[in-house]
Amino acid sequence: MELRAVLTTCPYCGVGCNFIFEVLDGKIINTMAAKTGPSNAGSLCIKGWSVHEFIQHKDRLTKPLIRRDGVFKEATWDEAYDYAASELLRLKDTYGPESVAFVGSARCPNEETYIFQKFARAAFGHNHVDHCARLCHAPTVAGLAVSFGSGAMTNSFAELEHANCILVIGSNTTVSHPIAAKRLMKAQANGAKLMVADPRKTQIAQLADLHVQQNLGTDVALINGLMHVIYKNGWHNRAFIEERTENFPALAEMIEQFPPERVSQITGVSVPDIEKMAAWYAKSQDSAIVYVLGITQHTTGVDNVKSLANLAMLCGHIGRPSTGVNPIRGQNNVQGACDMGCLPNAFPGYQYVNVPENVAKFEKAWNAKLSGTPGLTMVEQVEAVHEGKVKGLVVFGANPVVSYPNANRVQKGLEALEFLLVLDIFPTPTTALAHVVLPGASFAETCGTFASSERRVQLVREAIPPIPGKYNWEIIPELSTRVGYPMKYASAAEIFDEMASLTPAYGGMSFPRLEAEGLCWPCPTPNHPGTKYLHKDKFTRGLGLFQAIDFRPPAEAPDDDYPFWLTTGQIFSHYLTGTMTRRCPTLHHENPEVFVEINPQDAARLEIEAGEKIRASSRRGTIEVKARITETVKPGVVFIPMHFLENAANRLTNAALDPITKTPEYKVCAINLAKAA
Amino acid sequence: MSDQEFEPKILGFFCNWCTYAGADLAGVSRLQYPSNIRVIRVMCSGTVSPHHVLKAFQKGADGVLIGGCHIGDCHYLRGNYMTIKRVRFLQDLLKFTGFEPGRLHLEWISAAEGPKFAQTVRDFTEKIRKMGPARLKSARAA
């Protein structure tokens, strides 16, 4: 007889909620919000409360699979390791080490990701390792790193409750980060003004004191317009600009060209609303900015992020509690995966590969020859497959066939690979294309750490033993050893300690120190208390850098053939590609199938009725969706959620990329709608 | 919408044995009553869950009229004991939350009370007409 309460950290979004698994005689029977969790304080969203529903699901992969002649056969671990290692070595010998690329995960604990990128870099001597941050917040990392010197959420969740004004832009907060929305609602109850800029009338937009519906892809113009009004009225913070920033004249010159009338024309937001937003943001004591993928998933993603950084610096709303620029990360450990160096341009701790001292440091630590040339990003990897340069791909806890843009092209690419190795916990469209499938242990079956959006590194604790019989942190070293780079660890804690010794921001952390509330990085020394908010007296880079950003329209706009603007995103009961959430009965009940949100005017014009099946097509593909007629979207704009692989919105989306981070423009493309034949 | 144009939507839950038969009698007796009411026949008024009533309001009903047998006449002996408990409780809960308890009415109408049936529907429709569209409906449209 054993009933245990196991405290752990949520595997979904980046808010980092803590909950308790109730484990009765080896079975996880329930999930309970942890009262003492620092970021959730006793709350969870629907996905969190239902998380136990997928862990011991009958569909879990439990045995390694090898595909020969198109048929998957169960294999022993040794057979799978041997076959995978021989294939990887064959490719390495035949085409060179650069023919094998690596895709990591933003879902797995830091320890697993750390050794995954170490495996790629040390065993293959290149930097072709990336993960899905590329698809979401790479512009955040790149943009804020240039403006401030650090690409992370500047403040912490609890502080938001005490802000006087919050600008939420491109974030469907109650859906994608529900427990962050709790803080926004609390702030509002405390008297804060809540402003939401979103092309859709989302729940948080309906709750806001002011909601503006900017046209898709016009964020730079809107933010420049706000800054124009602030500067013209003298509401900017002169002392802050003087002491803490540089390059202000260039910004001043740029925003001069964005008077509210012009901005109104571009964005569709009225002049009085622009003026009101500017006044509220600039004149409140403590104003915070919260944004998510509505800002980053554009060809102007980095520009959008830099513009928000400009706005915060212009008013000096940064470097203090309850202010800042706060990107909320979409995945439990996307912050951590970036921190761990699962990026083609950086070793752990953002120690860039093109700095020779960094290469030398890691060569010494890992006892391997490393490359100083940045590697291929995720979407570039797919292109390299099409060009025949990449022949093998190692995918660790990711589902590119559904999550990448232009899914049809991704699928063709993966089909063309000579060798595809995929580790996952469930069968996915990506595992279906693999030559070897390794069954992974879920977060409930391992110890380790996740780094949440607020840079809080928290423990994940083992509730039940690994269902496939092995920890993921045992699998990677085994593979690595067999391809010629020996690795061995006795525990996740040992991996963490090695990583922390090489990653300055994690330098003072250890498992025992993380037990109570975790620690927010930077935490460089063993007695450092961690850092609640960044850039206190000085930006990480020294002075904050203003950058003049001009407005560029999105890559694709509606025309006669494809007359609708499509934007994509999440819905409250599902998560990303739905591999986990669609297996939870509670979540499936809410949203069993894909739909399109369409304005009543458009529906009437096309004679589409609620619930009717219609065809949505773009230049890249066609899917069938059910019509949901709603005022949430403006006429001419439609929304399709991304979660449903059988009718994946990403068969429609455009793989046009941000020029700097190569992040795809998921949030804007042109489509056509027609009644299904 | 101005008051003149407002036509209330009223949902009726009537028990098979008494009120529904009373409605039939009103019909065959050619008694006039407004056509605003849509009727759902249930085997006993005691089967009407408060959830059904709330769902009706959610879907845009301006009024809900429940009709059952007089106490003591229930075909199932005491089914309507539950009806009165539920309705009285729900009316008070609706009052507390401002969800317009007056839009829910319970009337005992027997199979022989055709005129009472017609009069109840007339009175209730007029009452709801005077109240105007349900608050919940207006709030949703806003």
Added chain:
Amino acid sequence: MDKLRAKVRTLLSEGQVAGYLGYLIKDSHPLPHLFTPENLEEVDQAVVAPDNARYPLDKLLIPLAERYPEAAFAIQVRGCDERGLNELYKWGQLDPEKVVPVGVACTQEQADYCECPGPWASVVDYGEKCQPVAKSLRVEQVATLAEEDAFQEWLGAFKRCIKCYGCRDVCPMCFCKDCSLEHEDLMSTGQLPPDSIFQLVRAIHMAGRCIDCGLCEETCPAGIPLRVLYKKANALVKDLFDYETGSPTAGPSPWKMLGEEATLETKPM
């Protein structure tokens, strides 16, 4: 704490119970824990749940008792938890013969915060009895609002609902396998906020069942004053049917039986 620990130790070592469901500081957090005779030494670490870390132990006991129907269990209860046990006995979810309460009296501060009319268990193994709070000022305050104002207040709160179902999932009284809130014909799905009647439907189910532990309100990310709603629902059950929710002597719930006579009359139109 010594008294509580001694009682638990006796219960376990003498075999009167197979386990004690209480709290332990684990991983630096106060967490629910099942103490068993096999690990008797753990009892030295047993604690009373801090006010800010109460969990629905009654709810945990249900699957445990279901799995071990022959075994008896001791369980830490505050006044509310014990009211919960009494209701769960009535609804056939637990067997009173198989449950031994280990009672806690709440602090005055906690009782005031909860506006609790019964802030201690029938046996007190920890804490001192404080002054109960007879009337809920929060309920009275809402009751003074004009109907239209009350409507706007509640609707405003309901619109913040993110449909996490936390109010249900944390509730020690929510034991149904099929939930009305997920009834496919009666509650719409797939959108935020949910139907405006969502919380009212739940309030109906809470009437005569809510033991006023307040965990729902504490977990609600939207800050909906659920406790006020359910306190009122219980007060109505008391007024209309003279049913005292959670009392061991109150007899069956008014919703569980038709009754020997109809005591209420229809309201005039």
